[in-house]
Amino acid sequence: MGKNLTKRSEDYSKWYNELVVKADLAENSGVRGCMVIKPYGFAIWEKMQAALDKMFKETGHENAYFPLFIPKSYLSKEASHVEGFAKECAVVTHYRLKNAEDGSGIIVDPDAKLEEELIVRPTSETIIWDTYRRWIQSYRDLPLLINQWANVVRWEMRTRLFLRTAEFLWQEGHTAHATEAEAIEEAEKMMRVYAEFAEEHMAMPVIQGVKTESERFAGAIETYCIEALMQDGKALQAGTSHFLGQNFAKAFDVKFANKEGKQEHVWATSWGVSTRLVGALIMSHSDDNGLVLPPKLAPIQVVIVPIYKGMEQLDAISEKVAPLVKELRVKGISVKFDNRDTHKPGFKFNEYELKGVPVRLAIGKRDLENGTYEVARRDTLTKEIVPMDDVVAKIEFLLEDIQKNIYQKAHSFREDNITEVDTYEEFKKVLEEKGGFISAHWDGTNETEEKIKEETKATIRCIPLGTENKEGKCMVTGKLSSKRVLFAKAY
Known part of the structure; x- marks a missing residue:
């Protein structure tokens, strides 16, 4: 499976596109510019989501959900914001379909035109700040620390799976503060949270910094970012955090009574990362054989492949493996025992190499007799024979070592470049x-x-x-x- 991939040195872009599809992460859909995220790809996103969500909650944030549709008039309230997104907006103009009178099919009912067009959210600042006007009256209501997990639409003309699609999944944090200093501190803190996630979970080194004026988020006073370097020498913006000043508070008249009873506009931030991180993960670590996943984000951390002839041998192997599977799961390690009789071991080895599973165990008749496993690690493609009594400790060591090793490899590459x-x-x-x-x-x-x-x-x-x-x-x-x-x- 992995041997059919285009080499990175020959055509990096083609290698990436092939790998996303062959590793069963995602595919193009019937909707132009939109992707279907397949279960294996979505499992990686779910692991990212879980880790980030925990980090957000540990820093005092709560999850909420806001509408997908934004009245057009809301976007026009903050001039630089609408200018930044105007060319990417999908617009809903009608609310009903009907059968054509000539029987040619379904048409948009011309009598069902909306009084005001609705924008499919490219980002949610405007709808959220209209909501915050009702939520915030006093300094006692601040800070307001809200995050939402959602999808957004930005009508991209040139798309690539995960990296740039018309619709993508993300989280967007939106916070309100009593002072400028608090809001700046929040924006900087979330940039550091993103950097910690990228380095400790994705094993992807990043540089923290601020954007220039021309590269800032539309409507922001300052944009903080984390930037990563991919294996082809191109940079990828992996996350951004924005200090919005009082721009949106003034546009939507969001005021609070301070401790002296005076009315003030609140100070704002917004910050977000998206499914683009899956693309970053692929391009940071993977090789010509397929994905190389950091153990912390791998849907399957350990796979066990039986090598057998006949059901009697498989039953004996299954009986020996069952306690190991149970022990690993108790320790929070995700493990799969692949006892499918529809595929040969060689096919399975290739499949899990392609999918980037960090640790692979093989066990056959001789291993049963010797009380051993063959243990292979994905990052270095090396193998060793490990006694059954030592295999749990070996797996725990390897999962930590692989995480460190692929980070160090990516860091060395970044420093050399x-x-x-x-x-x-x-x-x-x-x-x-x-x-x-x-x-x-x-x-x-x-x-x-x-x-x-x-x-x-x-x-x-x-x-x-x-x-x-x-x-x-x-x-x-x-x-x-x-x-x-x-x-x-x-x-």
Whole structure:
């Protein structure tokens, strides 16, 4: 199965598209630009969702749900917000169908036109802030820390499974605060939560930073982000958190009485990650044999494949394996005993290699006699013989070690692919020949940023946080610059 994949070195994009389909993660649907997430792909998303949801709740957030449809007038209340999403909006204009009089089929009933068009949510700031007006009256109602798990629609013309689809799944946090400082602290905190999730669960190293003015979320005063580097040297924005100031509170007249009884507009944030993370997971770790999944997010962490001739041997193996399966499950380890008699062991080995299952055990007649298992790890494709008495401890060690190993491998790749340059010529050469993140001085103007983007297709991925300010000269204009920023071509 895995041997039929296009090699990454030959055509990275084709490799990715093939892997998503062959590993049974997702497929294109009958709706243009929309995907069907298959059970195995959805199981990865569910694991992501569970981990993130726990982290959100541990930081004081609660889940709610808001309407899919947004009145058009709501979007027009915040000018920069509507401008940012106007070209991607799907619009509902009618509410009824009917049979055509000539019998040609179903048509939209022209008499069922909506008084006001409804937008299928591209994001929920407007509908949520209209709701918050009713929820917030006093400082006692603050902070309001709400998250929702939902789907959104952004009418993309060029789509790719998980990375960019017209409809996708995500979570979006929307919070309200009494002070500017509290809101900024919240936005920064959620960026750190995303970074912790990416590194500790996805085993994907990220750089935390802020976006430039031109790359900010529509309606935001500041956008914080985590940026990751994929194996083809392109960057991927893995999560964003936005300080919205009082823009939406003023647009929807959301005020509260402070402790002195004076009316003030509240301060806002929003933040989100989506099923794009599944694409990031694939491109961060996988190889020419298929998926390589971090154990913390693998739907199946351990698979046991019996090698047998006849039902008598299978029954003996099944009896020996049953207590192991039970013990692993008690420890919270997801395990599958694949006793299908419709596929040969070799097919199963290929299948689970393709699907990125971290640990594979094989057991046959000789193993039964010797009291051993053959244990294989997906990340290094190495195998060893382990006594049955030691196999649980070995599995626990391997799950931790694989998680660390694939993070370290991705981190080393990222570090090897951050290049400092001082001239525009050097920048263009590195971008063309090496790719990756390029650290360079920029004069801080939109004009220079746009010139670089037009001429090279590279964008400023972020202004990194936590790095020392070192003055230099912009590689394009020669003007003074206080800090290096990170450029890359990106998904």
